[in-house]
Amino acid sequence: MSSNSxxxxxxxxxxxxxxxSMAGRSIRAMLREPEYLIPSIIIPVFFxxxxxxxxxxxxxxxxxxxxKAFQLPVAxxxxxxxxxxxxxxxxxxQSGYFDRLLVSPMNRFALLLGLMMADLVLVLTLSxxxxxxxxxxGVEFVTxxxxxxxxxxxxxxxxLVFTGFPYAIALKTGSTAAVSASFLLFFxxxxxxxxxxxxxxxxxxxxxxxxxxxxxYLLAGLRGLISDGWDxxxxxxxxxxxxxxxxxxxxxxxxxxxxxxxxx
Amino acid sequence: MLKQPYAIEVNNLTKEFQGKLAVDNISLQIKEGEIxxxxxxxxxxxxxxxxxxxxxxxxxxxxxxxxxYDLLKDTDTIRLLIGVALQEASLDEAQxxxxxxxxxxxxxxxxxxxxxxxIQELTPLIDIGDALGKPIKTYSGGMKRRLDLAASIIHNPKxxxxxxxxxxxxxxxxxxxxxxxxxxxxxxxxxxFLTTQYLEEADQLANRVGIIxxxxxxxxxxxxxxxxxxxxxxxILHVRSKxxxxxxxxxxxxxxxxxxxxxxKLVISTKSSSEAIGQVTQSLNKHNLDIVTLTMxxxxxxxxxxxxxxxxxxxx
Numbered sequence: 001m002s003s004n005s006x007x008x009x010x011x012x013x014x015x016x017x018x019x020x021s022m023a024g025r026s027i028r029a030m031l032r033e034p035e036y037l038i039p040s041i042i043i044p045v046f047f048x049x050x051x052x053x054x055x056x057x058x059x060x061x062x063x064x065x066x067x068k069a070f071q072l073p074v075a076x077x078x079x080x081x082x083x084x085x086x087x088x089x090x091x092x093x094q095s096g097y098f099d100r101l102l103v104s105p106m107n108r109f110a111l112l113l114g115l116m117m118a119d120l121v122l123v124l125t126l127s128x129x130x131x132x133x134x135x136x137x138g139v140e141f142v143t144x145x146x147x148x149x150x151x152x153x154x155x156x157x158x159x160l161v162f163t164g165f166p167y168a169i170a171l172k173t174g175s176t177a178a179v180s181a182s183f184l185l186f187f188x189x190x191x192x193x194x195x196x197x198x199x200x201x202x203x204x205x206x207x208x209x210x211x212x213x214x215x216x217y218l219l220a221g222l223r224g225l226i227s228d229g230w231d232x233x234x235x236x237x238x239x240x241x242x243x244x245x246x247x248x249x250x251x252x253x254x255x256x257x258x259x260x261x262x263x264x
Numbered sequence: 265m266l267k268q269p270y271a272i273e274v275n276n277l278t279k280e281f282q283g284k285l286a287v288d289n290i291s292l293q294i295k296e297g298e299i300x301x302x303x304x305x306x307x308x309x310x311x312x313x314x315x316x317x318x319x320x321x322x323x324x325x326x327x328x329x330x331x332x333y334d335l336l337k338d339t340d341t342i343r344l345l346i347g348v349a350l351q352e353a354s355l356d357e358a359q360x361x362x363x364x365x366x367x368x369x370x371x372x373x374x375x376x377x378x379x380x381x382x383i384q385e386l387t388p389l390i391d392i393g394d395a396l397g398k399p400i401k402t403y404s405g406g407m408k409r410r411l412d413l414a415a416s417i418i419h420n421p422k423x424x425x426x427x428x429x430x431x432x433x434x435x436x437x438x439x440x441x442x443x444x445x446x447x448x449x450x451x452x453x454x455x456x457f458l459t460t461q462y463l464e465e466a467d468q469l470a471n472r473v474g475i476i477x478x479x480x481x482x483x484x485x486x487x488x489x490x491x492x493x494x495x496x497x498x499x500i501l502h503v504r505s506k507x508x509x510x511x512x513x514x515x516x517x518x519x520x521x522x523x524x525x526x527x528x529k530l531v532i533s534t535k536s537s538s539e540a541i542g543q544v545t546q547s548l549n550k551h552n553l554d555i556v557t558l559t560m561x562x563x564x565x566x567x568x569x570x571x572x573x574x575x576x577x578x579x580x
Binding site: 008010011012013014017018021025028029032033088092095096097099100101102103104105106 | 318319320340343344346348350351352353354355356357358359363367368370371372373374378382399415419420421
């Protein structure tokens with residue numbers, strides 16, 4: 001080995017360089033494990049097919065003109081809720097690679113945001129596939145191409161903000177089992193809402209829970225983009241619901257990151 | 265800033281975990297260009313100390329600096345000056361070796377050309393040929409260790425911290441790592457702080473050795489001076505039975521200065537081994553005690569370890 005590179009002048013690469021380095025690493029990891037994506041594609045397609053096949057006739061009796069359009073946002077929620085690289089983060093913590101990153105001059109927040117950025121790419125890819133499936137089976141967006149793009153953007157935002165929960169658990173516990181258990185959050189968010197019938201047909205405790213479930217407003221907003229047009233109020237509620245979940249989940253995730261960075 | 269006399273200087277570092285002192289009032293002064301080794305068994309406080317020096321862990325009390333930069337206040341600067349290979353090769357096993365090194369270089373702000381140059385320079389150390397393009401999870405333990413070492417020096421740090429760099433390696437890979445550590449020190453003047461539980465490693469590599477036990481430095485000097493401090497020849501005696509009686513008999517001999525019972529053997533310290541061997545065998549024969557083995561040997565760091573801690577160093 002020669003010694004002609006003594007003056008490399010190492011320096012912090014900067015926030016954005018670190019962000020893209022971390023995101024690139026995660027995206028490469030995802031591409032190496034395409035099987036990781038299979039459940040995220042099969043589950044929404046399966047539920048979409050089953051729900052439409054079994055409930056389409058019922059749906060027409062409860063005022064949903066196009067039950068496929070009604071179910072497409074549900075497929076999106078099922079596709080993107082809980083998608084994250086949190087288990088990979090746990091692997092990094094357990095293998096010591098996380099410590100290697102911490103003794104480098106990299107930006108600490110880029111460490112987590114890079115993972116989230118990769119998740120956003122994945123969430124947008126999955127959302128695009130689900131929307132394509134919807135278009136293929138005849139779902140039409142009254143809002144046109146702009147509506148499709150807005151639909152994808154909101155789906156992406158939802159998928160992104162939800163990643164905060166598994167990352168918070170990963171950073172807090174460093175345990176794969178605990179991260180896997182965080183998948184349980186997916187069920188109340190995804191099913192205690194208007195997944196199958198419009199809100200006016202929900203009753204009792206389920207109606208009350210759905211009122212407070214942010215996914216209710218997400219589904220309403222996404223359905224509005226397909227069937228109703230540009231309803232600013234509906235879109236504002238959807239944005240507000242996503243922002244609220246984001247505030248909670250990102251506070252937990254970055255709080256857990258700061259906690260882990262504290263030098264015990 | 266003014267040139268600092270020491271590459272690493274810490275005073276009274278202390279760290280406690282759940283009421284147990286892991287590091288107890290440790291002070292160190294390590295000169296630039298020195299190889300310093302912490303020698304001690306598992307749980308002695310070696311890794312905890314190194315983690316405090318590399319900014320991963322904060323001391324409960326005490327202070328220190330790395331090339332004059334404060335361990336508490338100047339962590340960002342310190343991270344640019346140091347390279348670290350932790351106890352377990354801390355690698356992302358899903359990446360290829362090449363991707364791993366490139367990413368490591370990018371984190372230190374190196375340009376593409378610099379990274380390429382460094383990978384070429386480090387290739388002889390990594391010594392894995394085409395496997396550099398394969399996922400790290402397919403590498404052997406030795407390949408992973410060498411890659412880990414290469415990653416820790418990709419930015420040519422001023423100070424290299426190695427936490428048990430050869431634990432678990434076979435003799436060939438151990439020798440390769442030793443050669444590289446010596447080269448980094450001799451050719452590049454890199455200051456190296458390493459922890460080890462291998463006596464031979466400390467003896468072969470270190471300019472100075474600090475023996476650490478129960479979180480405290482119990483002896484510190486060059487390996488030669490530490491061995492000289494024992495000041496005597498050693499005879500290792502194994503008797504078939506009645507070790508305690510043999511110890512009593514031998515202790516009474518004027519030529520013997522000390523007898524320690526270690527496991528089933530007696531370690532006899534004497535000013536003159538040639539004189540002592542005859543007297544020991546004669547007195548044991550007189551009491552009908554059978555000698556299984558009797559060997560004379562030079563003082564090792566293990567003997568120093570025994571002298572200062574009361575136990576031999578047990579490695580895994």
